[in-house]
Amino acid sequence: MTSPPTIYDVAGRAGVSISTVSRALNSPGRVSEQTRRKVLAAVDALGFTPKPDAVAKARRGVGRIGVIAPHTSYPSVARRLNGILSAIGPRPLEVVLFDQESAAESASPLLASLPVTGRLDGLIVVSLPLDESVADRLTGLGLPTVLLDVRHPGFDAVHTDDTAGGRLAAGHLLERGHRRFGFLGEAQISDRYVSPSQRRLEGYRVALADAGHPLRDEDVRLVRHRAREALSAAHELLSRPEHPTAVFAADDTLAAGVLRAARDVGLTVPRDVAVVGFDDGELAEVIDLTTIRQPLEESGRAAAERLIQQLDHRTTARDLALELELIVRGTT
Template sequence: MPRTPTIYDVAAEAGVSISTVSLTLNSPGRVSERTRRRVLAAVDALGYVPKPDAVAKARRGVGRVGVIAPHTSYPSVARRLNGVLRAAATRPLEVVLFDHESAAESASPLLSSLPVTGRLDGLIVVSIPLDDAVARRLTAVKLPTVLVDVRHPGFDSVHTDDVAGGRLAAEHLIARGHRRFGFLGEAQTSDRYVSPSRRRLEGYRAALAAAGHRLEDGDVRLVRHRTRHVLAAARDLLTGPHRPTAVFAADDVLAASVLRAARDLGLAVPGELAVIGFDDGHLAEAVDLTTVRQPLEESGRAAMERLIQQLDRPTAPREVTLGLELVVRTTT
């Protein structure tokens, strides 16, 4: 029977002291990123997890849950957080926020180094794919975890059907009489997962194909979620020899960049170009954007309510799928 790896094995594998391993797992902010990555690589390579009994004992009664999400990169996350906080207000819980730069990255160093050895009672992960190694670690230490906007086997999740959202966008644009289509989405850094942006593209492309319209690779732009990159991609999409007359963007911020590019190029919206986004946040209302509405606050509330249920009495994980709605405004 193989021997269970210990903290001593991790220290030897990483070439650091036992205290450095402990510090990395319990207070990752106090070690350098280089050291943290080396220790976590050793942890994952060896399959090491702290003793579950010790973790449970350390965690009992902490009264604190964590929310890790790209808070500063996506306006939609703030609305999800509002739902989380409203649901948390029913219990004496402290909510700790961990910011992650982008939802397009597959493995989050921050998520990998969260203090799962006694600092949190539970965790909500928003819009960040769960790496298999991290999933194993969370399962091993029995940390109740709920995923929002992403899914992983063995974990509770609250999400919408992004593929269906892409179909809604395509069907609306087709009904408006358009025949040349474009898509602007966020690029992924790994093929080990499927992002919401890619799923929305999948539904969009499938619905167009079903109606006899091909969405070629040249009609698609996938970029980093940075203003200058997005604007450049939007302008490029709208200046080709066969430019689209309708563009679906994977979120409202991307859609707003398409509107900006259209204005700069002198294209009338919706006369010469129709634009549709996804989320229906405050930005969509401000620019009168047609968009696919997802229940952002409700998803945060549902995630926290499910986490509280798991803290009170653990049950088998379940998936909750929330509905979508097309909101038609003046950009189409």
């Protein structure tokens, strides 16, 4: 009785290595079209039976990239995703989205399972920190991974300096003559890392202290990333007799809550209270919000382009820092 053909037989008939056969079947975007056709011809001639989904991917010449992010919670993520998709363009790559609700908590369980359950060729992690155990697993699996809006040693990263953004906001408000300050940010859920909101608060706090106007604990409000909770916290900040005359919010959604609260308690913006946000999405433009602009689409494109480079040829991890910009509008 003849033994069924093996991957070794396919490699011999196609004149390629075993690892090339594996890539052609499981990560077809990582081999040339000519090589993929040779492998598929050998598979068909020998009657080799790999996993059906691997054959289907190989015949389409399609690889698969995972993007894990808090897609449903932050408008900025959608713009980063647009940048990722524009960079991929007509390339033979599928994009699979995985949603993690908040950037303020650990994404370890979902991240830890993705390489197995997602059958991925590459991964982009957006605004979610890596725990050491997950970082070790991704490294051990050899899964090309690019971090976007976060950093971790040994991984490609595209990011901005949140601390510098906080300093930008503080400097602008100080230049406007303000001396009583507030901050509205997202609550830190996990103590395993420092969130973007916390880094923005840190830069803001240090810059104010250096100017002789330390930010008091009672002028800081940290909430879940929910418009209703932001509104309630902003009401608390602005309802006091000695309320802040300037508030920096960790993103534009939270800043919108401050603007609504100011209106509710009878304060005029920017005469009675100035407001600065962070991101500069469509919301900021519509409500005439002064904000710190992140290059969101550009960062998504840069992350995808770097991942494509890593899929083609693995190299040493690189760190790319993009610049922030203060956009002055009517709220200051």
